[in-house]
Amino acid sequence: MTAPTPLLTMTGITKSFPGVRALDGVDLDVQEGEVHCLLGQNGAGKSTLIKVLAGVHQPDEGAIRWQGEPVTLANPTAAMRLGIATIYQELDLVPGLSVAENVWLGHELATGGFTRRADARRATKALLDRLGHGEIPVNREVGRLSAAGQQIVSMARALSHDARLIVMDEPSAVLAHDEVDNLFRVIRELTAQGVAIVYISHRLAEIRQIGDRVTVLKDGRTVGSGYPAKTTPTREVVTLMTGRSVEHAFPARRSEPLGKELLRVEDLSAPGAFHGVSFSVHEGEIVGLAGLVGAGRSEILETVYGARSPSRGRVLLDGRPLKAGDVGAAVRSGMGLAPEERKSQALFLDHPVTHNITAASLRRYSRLGWLDRARELRDAREQATSLDLRPDDPRRAARTLSGGNQQKAVVARWLLKGCRLLLLDEPTRGVDVGARAELYDLVRALAASGVGVLLVSSEVPEVLGLADRVLVLREGEVVHEAPAGDLSEAQVLDLVMSGHQDLSGADATVPNGVDA
Amino acid sequence: MSEQTRNEPRPGAVDAPPADESGRVEQAAARTGRPPSRLAQALASPFARNASLAVVLVVICVIGMATTGWVGDGARFATKPNVLAILRYGATVGVVSIGMTFVIIGGGIDLSVGAIVALSSVWATTLATQAYGPTGMVFTALVVATAIGLVNGLLVAYGRIVPFIVTLAMLAAARGLAELISDKQTQRVTEPGALGFTDFFGGDVLGLPMIVLLFVVVAAVGWVVLNRTTFGRRTFAVGGNAEAARLAGINVQRHTMLLYALLGLCCGIAAIMITARTTAGSSTHGTYYELEAIAAVVIGGTLLSGGRGTMVGTVIGVLIFATLSNVFTLNNLDVSRQAVAKGVIIVVAVLFQQRLARSTGAT
Numbered sequence: 001m002t003a004p005t006p007l008l009t010m011t012g013i014t015k016s017f018p019g020v021r022a023l024d025g026v027d028l029d030v031q032e033g034e035v036h037c038l039l040g041q042n043g044a045g046k047s048t049l050i051k052v053l054a055g056v057h058q059p060d061e062g063a064i065r066w067q068g069e070p071v072t073l074a075n076p077t078a079a080m081r082l083g084i085a086t087i088y089q090e091l092d093l094v095p096g097l098s099v100a101e102n103v104w105l106g107h108e109l110a111t112g113g114f115t116r117r118a119d120a121r122r123a124t125k126a127l128l129d130r131l132g133h134g135e136i137p138v139n140r141e142v143g144r145l146s147a148a149g150q151q152i153v154s155m156a157r158a159l160s161h162d163a164r165l166i167v168m169d170e171p172s173a174v175l176a177h178d179e180v181d182n183l184f185r186v187i188r189e190l191t192a193q194g195v196a197i198v199y200i201s202h203r204l205a206e207i208r209q210i211g212d213r214v215t216v217l218k219d220g221r222t223v224g225s226g227y228p229a230k231t232t233p234t235r236e237v238v239t240l241m242t243g244r245s246v247e248h249a250f251p252a253r254r255s256e257p258l259g260k261e262l263l264r265v266e267d268l269s270a271p272g273a274f275h276g277v278s279f280s281v282h283e284g285e286i287v288g289l290a291g292l293v294g295a296g297r298s299e300i301l302e303t304v305y306g307a308r309s310p311s312r313g314r315v316l317l318d319g320r321p322l323k324a325g326d327v328g329a330a331v332r333s334g335m336g337l338a339p340e341e342r343k344s345q346a347l348f349l350d351h352p353v354t355h356n357i358t359a360a361s362l363r364r365y366s367r368l369g370w371l372d373r374a375r376e377l378r379d380a381r382e383q384a385t386s387l388d389l390r391p392d393d394p395r396r397a398a399r400t401l402s403g404g405n406q407q408k409a410v411v412a413r414w415l416l417k418g419c420r421l422l423l424l425d426e427p428t429r430g431v432d433v434g435a436r437a438e439l440y441d442l443v444r445a446l447a448a449s450g451v452g453v454l455l456v457s458s459e460v461p462e463v464l465g466l467a468d469r470v471l472v473l474r475e476g477e478v479v480h481e482a483p484a485g486d487l488s489e490a491q492v493l494d495l496v497m498s499g500h501q502d503l504s505g506a507d508a509t510v511p512n513g514v515d516a
Numbered sequence: 517m518s519e520q521t522r523n524e525p526r527p528g529a530v531d532a533p534p535a536d537e538s539g540r541v542e543q544a545a546a547r548t549g550r551p552p553s554r555l556a557q558a559l560a561s562p563f564a565r566n567a568s569l570a571v572v573l574v575v576i577c578v579i580g581m582a583t584t585g586w587v588g589d590g591a592r593f594a595t596k597p598n599v600l601a602i603l604r605y606g607a608t609v610g611v612v613s614i615g616m617t618f619v620i621i622g623g624g625i626d627l628s629v630g631a632i633v634a635l636s637s638v639w640a641t642t643l644a645t646q647a648y649g650p651t652g653m654v655f656t657a658l659v660v661a662t663a664i665g666l667v668n669g670l671l672v673a674y675g676r677i678v679p680f681i682v683t684l685a686m687l688a689a690a691r692g693l694a695e696l697i698s699d700k701q702t703q704r705v706t707e708p709g710a711l712g713f714t715d716f717f718g719g720d721v722l723g724l725p726m727i728v729l730l731f732v733v734v735a736a737v738g739w740v741v742l743n744r745t746t747f748g749r750r751t752f753a754v755g756g757n758a759e760a761a762r763l764a765g766i767n768v769q770r771h772t773m774l775l776y777a778l779l780g781l782c783c784g785i786a787a788i789m790i791t792a793r794t795t796a797g798s799s800t801h802g803t804y805y806e807l808e809a810i811a812a813v814v815i816g817g818t819l820l821s822g823g824r825g826t827m828v829g830t831v832i833g834v835l836i837f838a839t840l841s842n843v844f845t846l847n848n849l850d851v852s853r854q855a856v857a858k859g860v861i862i863v864v865a866v867l868f869q870q871r872l873a874r875s876t877g878a879t
């Protein structure tokens with residue numbers, strides 16, 4: 001492409017966090033007035049990349065050029081001064097402040113430190129009108145707006161910066177259909193004025209509709225850039241995003257017959273999350289739940305575990321009903337949960353691995369309240385060794401471990417407890433590709449030893465590759481149940497999306513991007 | 517959000533890789549919850565909350581009158597000297613509470629205010645300082661207090677120590693320093709050149725005690741700064757969502773530091789007021805000010821978790837607390853019983869506030 005100097009060029013951007021290499025050589029160039037789509041699965045590095053672009057994270061290596069000139073985005077203000085505005089999915093609004101106050105936060109309309117509130121209100125009203133949402137009251141507290149309303153406020157804020165480049169992180173995720181049309185109208189208006197948009201979405205149809213070019217990220221690298229958004233075949237994009245190497249890493253399924261029924265869920269319902277869900281898990285069986293975010297996957301897991309109370313239905317373990325909404329009862333009867341948010345929901349990050357592993361079994365090491373620390377360390381070490389947890393020193397703080405080894409520590413906790421039913425919520429999120437294969441082997445080995453596993457994952461290949469049986473969820477209901485071997489990725493995607501089939505595939509979602 | 521994460525943008529926390537879409541579903545679920553009751557909604561508006569606080573104040577006044585003779589001869593509550601006594605008592609703590617409102621809305625807390633008041637009252641009344649006359653004393657009180665507030669702010673914002681610990685340490689250190697300087701003696705304002713200080717600040721203007729007037733001025737300025745300036749707006753942002761404030765380009769650390777310095781300045785003003793009222797500096801001045809100021813702010817409807825609060829609420833909170841103490845005293849309730857009653861009132865106020873916040877989905 002013989003284009004003029006790009007508005008923005010990023011080359012060889014790398015960024016590491018403790019234990020994770022989030023970006024590993026990302027290239028991106030954006031032209032004036034184009035809608036540049038950024039695609040990639042969860043964990044591909046999109047969010048980190050836009051935070052680098054917003055001046056929130058500083059890259060370890062790599063160069064950023066703005067209109068050909070090298071620049072450093074040392075902080076959010078620096079990025080905004082250049083004319084880069086970012087619309088995050090969350091986090092960037094202050095719930096207690098009004099709409100107008102949020103729009104102008106950080107660059108308030110003020111004279112000598114005194115805010116010009118009437119001006120701010122008027123200007124906010126004008127921005128909201130431009131966005132087609134003049135009905136949002138500028139004095140309303142943002143915390144009282146709907147999610148879509150908050151999204152509009154974020155956009156008004158981006159516009160208030162007179163941005164040359166607006167980054168939109170999944171702006172359509174919280175919008176209804178007609179609101180998306182409105183969003184596109186605004187985007188077209190902006191690009192006609194020369195503003196560039198970096199658009200992140202999992203919905204391929206949207207990208208076809210609004211996008212000009214596509215850059216695909218995978219595992220922190222740019223694997224494809226500058227593809228025309230409207231004409232590149234879906235298969236090509238999907239192949240870039242997923243890569244096929246992971247697929248072969250799944251261990252063979254068990255061949256021997258399953259054990260007796262371990263978990264039975266009957267007609268479980270929770271308003272607004274899922275309803276009428278029934279299924280069972282046998283000893284030695286891995287059951288996968290597939291579906292979009294919001295389809296009720298995690299909520300089902302949490303309800304089975306007793307962290308949420310159902311409005312109807314019951315959970316039986318070994319044929320005995322479990323007390324609803326009681327995590328203690330679930331754990332006592334042999335359940336363990338490895339939650340999605342490992343760091344905040346499962347681990348004591350600054351404590352040694354030992355303590356993390358023995359956290360659920362402390363009673364065993366306690367004599368009249370005294371902890372037998374030697375025995376605790378010995379057992380923890382035994383678990384760590386059997387799971388090949390590295391580095392091989394259980395006294396290290398959990399924080400220093402990589403994502404995969406942290407996950408192993410969580411699993412080890414439940415194995416030590418003698419858990420018979422393991423609930424895994426996004427077990428490989430934030431785990432790099434190599435370590436994933438190990439985790440898959442581990443889960444399979446557990447199943448072979450008779451443990452039942454209930455698995456939730458956004459990555460369809462993972463569910464299909466690892467589970468014995470798959471339940472497909474859509475809008476809180478089980479729409480299909482089949483042995484994993486009888487399903488293809490395309491079929492599952494059809495099922496989770498089929499509510500929108502009448503749009504001639506217009507809302508088709510990219511695989512692995514099902515976590516829209 | 518926990519105290520820890522809010523006040524301490526540790527490098528680890530800031531640099532954590534973004535968890536892609538975590539929590540969004542949970543938030544959506546929380547939003548679709550049961551709508552708050554109409555009463556809770558009505559009470560949630562700052563205006564209505566302050567109005568109901570005013571009602572509470574009126575009720576306390578009525579109780580005061582009912583228990584001590586209504587009006588006219590023999591009445592002890594509704595007399596000019598008694599009302600002025602309430603105002604004089606409330607004014608000093610009131611000024612501290614104004615500054616405390618900023619710090620708490622900004623997501624912090626300061627336990628050292630009483631000690632700062634003591635230290636600057638002592639420093640401003642040493643014989644050496646008195647020699648510089650009233651101007652020198654005022655200057656000293658303000659500079660000492662602001663400097664200590666600045667130290668608190670630096671340690672909280674840049675030292676990344678939780679404010680509870682920083683100001684607890686300062687509470688001990690500043691009071692100790694006050695004792696060292698004064699040798700635990702009361703320092704009377706006696707130097708001939710310094711008498712103008714007590715004359716001016718201890719006197720009356722337009723029939724009102726000077727210190728009451730000072731409180732009115734500080735409260736008014738505080739209201740304007742909080743509600744009409746960029747600084748005030750950003751205070752709400754920093755306390756309401758520090759990450760959002762950072763992403764909006766606000767220098768959260770510098771702002772946090774300035775909040776503590778501002779509170780220090782208020783403590784300096786309070787030190788001047790108490791020194792004038794008692795005509796002396798002392799290392800025992802300002803005892804329990806942290807309790808009373810935080811109580812007034814919280815009763816006034818400011819959330820201890822930051823991000824929400826009103827100046828009017830704080831002023832009414834100060835008046836409620838001062839009036840209540842007065843009514844207790846007029847009814848011969850001893851100090852110990854008063855302390856128990858105050859403790860109960862604070863807890864009830866916070867319980868009420870939390871229920872309100874939860875039922876309206878406010879954070």
